Amino acid sequence: MGYNILVTGGAGYIGSILVPELLKSGHNVTVLDNFVFGQNSLIECCIYENFNVVKGDARDEDILKPLLQKPDYIIPLAALVGAPLCSRDKIGTVTTIRDAAASLVKLASKEQKIIIPTTNSGYGIGQKGVYCTEETPLKPISLYGKAKVEAEKIALDRGNAMSFRLATVFGMSPRMRIDLLVNDFTYRAVKDRFVVIFEGHFKRNYVHIRDVARAFIHAIDNFNIMKNEPYNVGLSDANLSKLELCIKIKEQVPDFVYLESPVGEDPDKRDYIVSNEKIEKTGFKPIYSLEMGIKELIKGYRIITNSKYGNV
Structure with a gap:
């Protein structure tokens, strides 16, 4: 059975993979x-009779109201993402993430279902050797993380919703983001052959963009048994430090050199390991490994350069 689905920010990095699926x-x-980045990432979708596209701002309630007449599901992807971009536009970050979520909750009917992506960067700095679960207190460090945590609360408090606390996403997309960590380090390995790392011991979890799309489809298919809960979404075998990530990349780019700087710091201070057991118990398992994603990125970077693909 086909549902009516509204995706805000659907031409972005994740949406450009999710919408076609x-x-x-x-x-x-x-x-x-x-379409603020001038992307044409949904051109291939225009052939579908069941596809409609509206150019506008997800914060504009006059645009939202008519679009909320029919959807069974609402997926709010619209966001400013990445520490540099969020630092440049703090007001835009909060209004596009938190305030837009509040508008959706206010305008949508109680029967309409919301699947909202947030971020496991909301865990901030975890305890060494202790996995963050959905019960772990949220202590976001970045403005982006704080806005996402607030948006998640708004959606879950409303009910008939669920949230995905996404790990750091990687992989090729028609609306590419080279600035994401795996994508960035692999790009530097392919193009520059070296990278200087700040705070290389910091750990985080990772997930392939196509597994993120699969998670949304899994949520639609299993909404009634999953609703009103947050779920971590990531690769359970990929809780890795930056240095460990570089080792994985070097396995496929042998002449890649990485050095850890004794001075300097990463503006993104997150450091934690994550359990994805909760969503796995619902029957969802990622199928794209970190190694597969690195291989994909290496091929992709033979095609594109960083002249326009990034939020930096």
């Missing part, structure tokens, strides 16, 4: 996006 699954998809 939703269409292939037979759903009717409307995308609201301001």
Whole structure:
């Protein structure tokens, strides 16, 4: 059965992979996006009768109201993402993430279901050797993390919703983000052959972008048994430090050199390991490994350069 689905920010990094998969699954998809990066990442979707696209701002309630007449599911992807971009536009970060979520909750009917992506960077700095679960207190450090945590609370407090606390996403997308950690380090390995690392012992979890899309489809198929809960979404065998990530990349780019700087610091201070057991118990398992993603990125970087692909 096909559902009516509204995806805000659907032409972004995740949406450009998710929307085609939703269409292939037979759903009717409307995308609201301001196309601020000049991307044409949904061109391939225009052939689908069940695809509609609206150019506009996800914060504009006059645009949202008519788009909220039909959807069974709402997926708010619209966001400013990445520490440099969020630092440059603090007001835009909060209004696009938290305030836009509040508008959706206010305008949507109680019967409409919301699947909201947040971030496991909300865990901030974890305890060494202790896995962060969905019960772990949220202590976000970055403005982005704080806004996402607030948006998650707004959605879950409303009910008939669920949230995905996404690990650091990697992999190729038509609306590429080279500035994400795995994507960035692999790009530097391919193009520059070296990288200087700040605070290389900091750990985080990772997940392939196509597994993120699969998680959303899994949530739609299993909403009634999963609703009103947050779920970590990541690779359980990929809780890695930056240095460990570089080792993985060097396995596929042998002449890659990485050095840890004794001075300097990373503006993104997150450091934690994450358990993904909760969503795995619902029957969802990632199928794209970190190694597969690095291999994919190496091929992709033979095609593109960093002249336009990034939020930095």
